[in-house]
Amino acid sequence: DSGVTQTPKHLITATGQRVTLRCSPRSGDLSVYWYQQSLDQGLQFLIQYYNGEERAKGNILERFSAQQFPDLHSELNLSSLELGDSALYFCASSVQGSSGSSEQYFGPGTRLTVT
Amino acid sequence: DAKTTQPPSMDCAEGRAANLPCNHSTISGNEYVYWYRQIHSQGPQYIIHGLKNNETNEMASLIITEDRKSSTLILPHATLRDTAVYYCIVRVGRVGQFYFGTGTSLTVIP
Numbered sequence: 001d002s003g004v005t006q007t008p009k010h011l012i013t014a015t016g017q018r019v020t021l022r023c024s025p026r027s028g029d030l031s032v033y034w035y036q037q038s039l040d041q042g043l044q045f046l047i048q049y050y051n052g053e054e055r056a057k058g059n060i061l062e063r064f065s066a067q068q069f070p071d072l073h074s075e076l077n078l079s080s081l082e083l084g085d086s087a088l089y090f091c092a093s094s095v096q097g098s099s100g101s102s103e104q105y106f107g108p109g110t111r112l113t114v115t
Numbered sequence: 116d117a118k119t120t121q122p123p124s125m126d127c128a129e130g131r132a133a134n135l136p137c138n139h140s141t142i143s144g145n146e147y148v149y150w151y152r153q154i155h156s157q158g159p160q161y162i163i164h165g166l167k168n169n170e171t172n173e174m175a176s177l178i179i180t181e182d183r184k185s186s187t188l189i190l191p192h193a194t195l196r197d198t199a200v201y202y203c204i205v206r207v208g209r210v211g212q213f214y215f216g217t218g219t220s221l222t223v224i225p
Binding site: 002004033035037042043044045048056058088090092103104105106107108109111 | 149151156157158159160161164202212213214215216217
């Protein structure tokens with residue numbers, strides 16, 4: 001158990017809909033990272049927040065957005081869903097947000113299926 | 116953007132040491148090497164990381180060459196539960212996001 005929690009575990013929805021994925025980082029961790037893992041793309045970094053502020057963006061679509069709240073939990077919002085958005089979505093957390101030695105701990109993931 | 120190269124698959128006999136290689140020839144002086152593994156579709160699990168010195172923890176050892184262009188993850192006594200995809204990652208950028216490559220699929224054989 002990494003200490004990172006994600007809800008829900010599974011989500012099935014239709015094309016065009018909007019969903020929200022939730023992540024609670026490990027106690028004391030200020031950074032939250034979101035990753036997407038699909039069959040044909042592997043693990044892709046989406047976005048990072050550090051202490052409530054966006055720190056870095058990766059391959060995140062404009063239809064996707066995220067935020068980190070004062071209690072440090074984070075939400076990933078996916079809108080206008082397409083079949084290709086079906087994937088595993090992982091959240092990770094770490095103590096630091098800048099360079100140096102700081103391992104990331106991953107949650108169990110949310111499996112999103114768009115039908 | 117992957118900065119690491121790993122063999123796509125390896126087999127290892129149960130109870131033997133598993134040595135997983137990784138090339139990272141473009142690594143910069145202050146970039147750490149991290150190893151993670153992913154069992155089935157579970158969240159990636161942190162194994163170990165290092166900068167230039169060899170590192171050991173309860174899970175594995177990490178051997179980094181003197182020129183830092185390659186490294187080897189060693190699982191000293193592989194078990195069936197070590198069957199997983201192993202990712203070697205060089206942390207990219209100031210803010211620490213990871214770029215996962217395709218990893219090495221390790222199969223531990225009874």
